Amino acid sequence: MNTVHTSGRELAWGRDYLLVEPDHFRVDYAINPFMHLDDQPDPVRTRDQWLALVAAIEAAGGTVKVMPQLPDAPDMVYAMNLGLALEAAEEGEASQVVLSHMLHPQRRMETPAASEWFAAQGFDRRTIGRDGVGAHFEAGDAFAWRGELVVGYGPRTEELGLKHLSGELGVSVRGIRITNPAMYHMDIGFCPLDDTRAMVCPDAYDEASAVALLALVPEALVLTEEEALTFCANSIVIGRTVVMPACPDRVRTQLEEWGFEVVVVEVGEFLKGGGAIRCLTNPLDVRLGRDLAPVAGGRVTLP
Numbered sequence: 001m002n003t004v005h006t007s008g009r010e011l012a013w014g015r016d017y018l019l020v021e022p023d024h025f026r027v028d029y030a031i032n033p034f035m036h037l038d039d040q041p042d043p044v045r046t047r048d049q050w051l052a053l054v055a056a057i058e059a060a061g062g063t064v065k066v067m068p069q070l071p072d073a074p075d076m077v078y079a080m081n082l083g084l085a086l087e088a089a090e091e092g093e094a095s096q097v098v099l100s101h102m103l104h105p106q107r108r109m110e111t112p113a114a115s116e117w118f119a120a121q122g123f124d125r126r127t128i129g130r131d132g133v134g135a136h137f138e139a140g141d142a143f144a145w146r147g148e149l150v151v152g153y154g155p156r157t158e159e160l161g162l163k164h165l166s167g168e169l170g171v172s173v174r175g176i177r178i179t180n181p182a183m184y185h186m187d188i189g190f191c192p193l194d195d196t197r198a199m200v201c202p203d204a205y206d207e208a209s210a211v212a213l214l215a216l217v218p219e220a221l222v223l224t225e226e227e228a229l230t231f232c233a234n235s236i237v238i239g240r241t242v243v244m245p246a247c248p249d250r251v252r253t254q255l256e257e258w259g260f261e262v263v264v265v266e267v268g269e270f271l272k273g274g275g276a277i278r279c280l281t282n283p284l285d286v287r288l289g290r291d292l293a294p295v296a297g298g299r300v301t302l303p
Contacts, residue, residue, distance in 0.1 A: 008194030008219070008258075010239050013144060013291050015062045017236070018117075018282040020079045022050045024071045027272055031104045033182050034274035041269040049267050050077075053243070053280060056265050060241040065284065067117045073110045077270065078279040080187065081107070082114035084139040085123065085282060086169070089289040094124045098168055101129035103136045103156045128164035135161035140185035140279060141178075144286045145192045146216065147293040148172035152186030152205075154179060159302075166298030171288070174216065175302045177209040182229060187278040189223070191233040193242065197221065197258060199235075199251070201228035208303035221254050234276040236283075245276035 025046055027035050054064050069076045076082075083099040097118045102108050108131065115125050129135045141152040142165070149166075153159050154177050166173040176186065180203055183189040189204030196218040202210035203225040214220055223233060230246040237243075241261045252262050267276050288294060 008196040010194055011192060011237055013286040014237050014283050015239075016065070016283065016285040017057060017062060018065050018067060018079050018082070018085070018284055019050070019054065019280060020067045020077045020082075021069050022046050022077045022270075024069045024074055025077045025270070025273065026074045028074050029106050031106060032184055032274035034271060036272070039272050041272050046269040049265070049269055050280070053265050053267065053277060056243050056263050057236070057238065057281070060238040060243060060263065062238045065121075067114070070109065070113055073107070073113070075107050075273060076110045076113070078140070078273070078275045079282040080275075080279050081138050081140045081185075082110060082282060083118065084142050084165075085118070085284050085286065086292070087285050087287050089287055095122060095284075096124040096126060096169075098126045098128065098137065098139070098165060099130075100138045101127065101134060101136050101161075102138060105132060108132065126168050128161055128168060135164050137161035137165055138185065139282070140187050143186065143190065143192055144291040145198070146195065147291075148174050149292060150174045150176060150186070150190070150213070150216070152176050152178045152190070155181065155184035162300045162302075163298075166295075166300050168298075169288070169292070170294050170296065170298050171292045172295045172299045172301070174212075175209075175300060176213050177206045177303065178204055179206045180204045180225070184274075185279070188231065188234055189228055191235050191237070191278070193221070193237055193255075193258070193260065199223055199233045201225060201233060204228065206303075212303040219258075221251065223251070227251060231271065231276040234278040236277055236281050243277055245271070
């Protein structure tokens with residue numbers, strides 16, 4: 001009989017999410033290996049899968065805020081990449097968001113709409129580049145974990161963006177270089193589970209970065225490339241519930257042994273655009289001082 005271990009403290013963030021209505025989701029171009037113009041999402045199944053995801057988040061104790069989708073922004077449903085949001089550390093202070101500066105011009109029209117939405121929610125808006133000028137940063141590459149930002153760079157976020165991000169927020173940024181073209185965002189090969197555990201796919205990164213990332217994780221659930229390409233790490237964690245697009249048997253066994261409940265939500269229509277559950281959800285409850293330790297002037301560490 002397996003012993004259930006629950007020693008890790010739950011993640012402090014990951015209960016409040018922004019999602020984007022999938023009214024105009026389609027594949028108009030190919031900017032990742034999963035996008036094919038001849039494989040279009042079905043609108044009815046897309047809506048049903050999105051509603052099932054919302055229901056799963058709420059059933060696990062999370063909350064959802066919704067932003068409308070622009071008709072000319074088919075990838076806007078992947079809300080994680082709109083910006084890195086931090087809620088106010090103290091009452092009376094403003095929340096803040098670092099808006100993404102997308103590498104691909106096909107997605108840059110999303111940023112002004114995201115900026116307006118975050119402003120209406122009371123966020124101070126920050127940028128590290130815009131309209132193709134300056135360093136690129138995409139929020140799907142960034143995770144608050146163990147007091148610092150763990151940020152993937154290479155395919156989408158640029159190394160220079162790490163320095164700007166660290167300085168803009170005054171936090172420590174741990175850079176991890178992504179080299180696998182199929183895992184072009186950090187959230188395909190890495191998923192924090194609690195304060196000591198995370199899913200990690202070493203094959204997503206160069207050797208030095210894989211070693212550095214595994215050294216950060218006291219208890220790693222190491223994924224094979226085959227497992228990671230089910231998008232099982234592209235999941236969200238709400239307390240002890242892991243909401244996943246897929247869960248290979250070995251991964252499920254380990255998660256349940258650690259005391260997590262696994263909830264699988266079918267999002268196959270969204271995989272046609274190269275994203276799953278983490279891509280579709282943007283946590284709004286990461287907090288400076290609780291989840292990220294302030295560092296004067298910021299600091300960047302590379303492998």
